[in-house]
Amino acid sequence: MEKHVIGSMILGAATALSAATPAATQTLLVGTYTAGDSEGIHVYDFDPQRGRIAPAPRQVVAAENPSWLVPSPDGRVVYAVNENGPGQADPVGRVSAFRVDPADHTLALASQVRSLGAEPTHAGLSRDGRFLFVANYSVAPDPGGTLAVVPVADATALQPPVQVKTHRASRVDPERQQSPHVHSAVVSPDGARVYAQDLGSDRIYVYRYDAARPELPLSRDPEQPEIELPPGSGPRHLVFAADGRHAWLTLEMSGEVVAFARRDGRLEAVQRVPLAAPGFSGKNGAAALHLSADGRFLYVSNRGTANELVSFAVGDDGRLELLARRSTEGEEPREFALAPDGRHVLVANQRSDAIVVMRRDPQTGLIGETVQVLEVDAPSDLKFLP
Numbered sequence: 001m002e003k004h005v006i007g008s009m010i011l012g013a014a015t016a017l018s019a020a021t022p023a024a025t026q027t028l029l030v031g032t033y034t035a036g037d038s039e040g041i042h043v044y045d046f047d048p049q050r051g052r053i054a055p056a057p058r059q060v061v062a063a064e065n066p067s068w069l070v071p072s073p074d075g076r077v078v079y080a081v082n083e084n085g086p087g088q089a090d091p092v093g094r095v096s097a098f099r100v101d102p103a104d105h106t107l108a109l110a111s112q113v114r115s116l117g118a119e120p121t122h123a124g125l126s127r128d129g130r131f132l133f134v135a136n137y138s139v140a141p142d143p144g145g146t147l148a149v150v151p152v153a154d155a156t157a158l159q160p161p162v163q164v165k166t167h168r169a170s171r172v173d174p175e176r177q178q179s180p181h182v183h184s185a186v187v188s189p190d191g192a193r194v195y196a197q198d199l200g201s202d203r204i205y206v207y208r209y210d211a212a213r214p215e216l217p218l219s220r221d222p223e224q225p226e227i228e229l230p231p232g233s234g235p236r237h238l239v240f241a242a243d244g245r246h247a248w249l250t251l252e253m254s255g256e257v258v259a260f261a262r263r264d265g266r267l268e269a270v271q272r273v274p275l276a277a278p279g280f281s282g283k284n285g286a287a288a289l290h291l292s293a294d295g296r297f298l299y300v301s302n303r304g305t306a307n308e309l310v311s312f313a314v315g316d317d318g319r320l321e322l323l324a325r326r327s328t329e330g331e332e333p334r335e336f337a338l339a340p341d342g343r344h345v346l347v348a349n350q351r352s353d354a355i356v357v358m359r360r361d362p363q364t365g366l367i368g369e370t371v372q373v374l375e376v377d378a379p380s381d382l383k384f385l386p
Contacts, residue, residue, distance in 0.1 A: 026340060027105040028053060029078060030348070030355065031069045031381035035088070038377040041066045041080065041098075041107060046384070051344040051357050051371040061098065061107045064090045067380040068122050072129065075386035076100050077155050078107060079125065079132055083380075085118035085139060093120045095134055097156045105385055110156035116164050117146045122184040122237075127191030128211055129155060133218075135182040135196065144169065144179030147196045147205070149218055163218055170202040172232040173253065177202070183236045183252070189244040193221060199234040199252060203227060204267075224266040230254065239289050239298075246318030248289055248298055255284025257300050257310075259318050271319045275302040275310050282306060288335045293342055297323070297365035301333040301347070309333065309347060311365055326367045329356050337382035344371065348379035355379055 025045040032038035040063035045054040065088070066080040082094035093115040098107040117136025124133045131149055138145040146166050151159040167180040181200035187209070188195065196205040204227040207218040220226075229235050234253030241247065247260040247267055259271040275286055282305030289300040291314070298312045298320060307328050312320040328336075330349025337346045342362040348355055355376050359368040 025054075027385040028346070029069050029071070029383045029385060030057075030376060030379050031066045031080065031383075032376065033067060033083070033350070033378040033380055034063070034065050036353075036377045040064075041069070041078075042376060043105065043107060046339070048339055048341050048343065051339070051359060053346075053355065053357065053372060053374050055374070059106050061109075063096060063109075064088075064094070066096070068120075069381050069383045070123050070125050070132070071383055071385055072125065072155065073386060076102070077110075078383075078385075079123060081115065081120035081123050081134060082112075083119050083121055083137075091118075093118050093136055095120065095123065095132060095150055095158060097152070097158050099156050100385065111158045113150060113158045113160050115148050115150070116161050117148055120148075124185045124187045124194065125152075126187060126209060126211070126217075130211060130214070131209075131217055132158070133185035133187065133194050133196075134161075135185045137181050137183055137199075138179070139181075141178040145182040145198065145200060146180070147182050147185055147218075151214065162215055165196070165205070165207070165218065167196075167198050167201045167203065167205055169200045170231060172202060173234075176200065176234065176253065177232070184238060186238045186240070189240050189242060194218060195238055197235040197238055197249065199236060202229045202231055202233055202235065204229070204235055204238070204249070206267075227267060227269075229258070230272075236286060237289055239291055241291065241295055241318070246314075248291075248318075248320075250286040250289050250300060252286045253284070255286050255302055255304070255306075257286065257289065257298075257312075257320065259320055261318050270317070273312075273320050273322070275300055275308070276306050277325060280306065285332075287333065290336065290338060292338060292362070292365065293340075294362075299336070299338070299345070299367075301328065301336055303332050303334065307331055307333060307349075309336065309345070309367060311367060313365060323365055324367070326358070329370060329373070330354050334379075335381045337384065340384055346382050348376075348382050350378055350380055353377050353379070355382070
């Protein structure tokens with residue numbers, strides 16, 4: 001038998017064996033609120049073939065209100081905001097760094113610092129890994145929310161904040177906008193800018209990042225220091241296309257998503273789309289949004305009384321076309337995650353204490369049947385470890 005025939009047979013057998021061998025489990029991290037039964041971060045195994053989370057976590061990491069998680073790009077460290085504030089078991093907002101064991105992906109606390117603000121809800125890591133940009137939301141109007149810059153030494157050694165940025169409130173909503181409430185801090189794909197979404201200000205504040213000035217790494221962007229949003233809309237979370245040419249923003253209070261295009265170094269709004277169906281008269285609460293890995297689809301969760309996951313097709317110009325609305329089969333879908341292979345969507349229904357796993361068609365972008373409902377107390381964030 002000729003060598004090329006034998007080689008083809010071996011290659012064919014290897015391909016068949018690969019296709020028959022189920023993919024390895026993936027590590028799923030679940031951030032939670034800990035006022036109830038949860039004790040911190042839950043570490044689960046996720047089976048991508050079956051689309052199922054293991055019925056019990058293989059580790060629960062003790063932490064107060066680790067509501068937002070930031071795995072490092074290499075998967076060796078996980079950062080968490082501790083969304084503490086007045087009236088809670090720990091009234092002090094904090095940020096924690098956890099070392100990841102490369103063998104079994106268990107977490108161990110490495111360092112922790114104060115965030116110098118109440119109820120930190122979000123954080124973004126600079127592209128060079130030297131700083132965490134922490135959004136202190138602060139439920140109370142006094143002193144209000146801030147953006148804190150936390151240095152990171154040797155990946156796991158958090159240092160006290162070197163900068164704390166404050167903004168001005170819009171005061172449009174007498175209950176929720178009497179002071180600034182920074183809801184997220186997002187780093188641009190090129191790492192040159194940090195975008196602070198301030199729900200209390202109805203603005204995005206844009207900062208330049210300068211790694212050469214570790215004592216003052218952020219300064220207002222002279223080209224576009226801020227982006228004004230509709231009065232009373234309440235900007236929450238922002239996500240960029242991989243190439244940075246487009247971005248999308250949830251407006252929590254008005255229940256909308258805004259599409260932006262980058263033009264001459266500035267983000268300019270090109271579209272504003274309501275999340276709720278026509279005629280909807282309930283309460284809106286736009287929350288999380290994520291792009292599919294191929295950038296063709298955008299998904300947005302709407303809480304309030306809608307409790308839906310809304311799917312959009314993304315055009316070449318960044319504009320959105322509605323595909324479908326899908327019930328999250330629970331209350332308060334605060335966050336969700338697309339599985340790494342894109343074949344499932346996992347939704348954290350905070351108030352109904354459950355994670356719902358749904359099938360997803362990577363080609364059409366449509367979300368299908370429910371595969372699993374897993375009870376987890378007050379889930380707030382879902383991240384797969386790289």
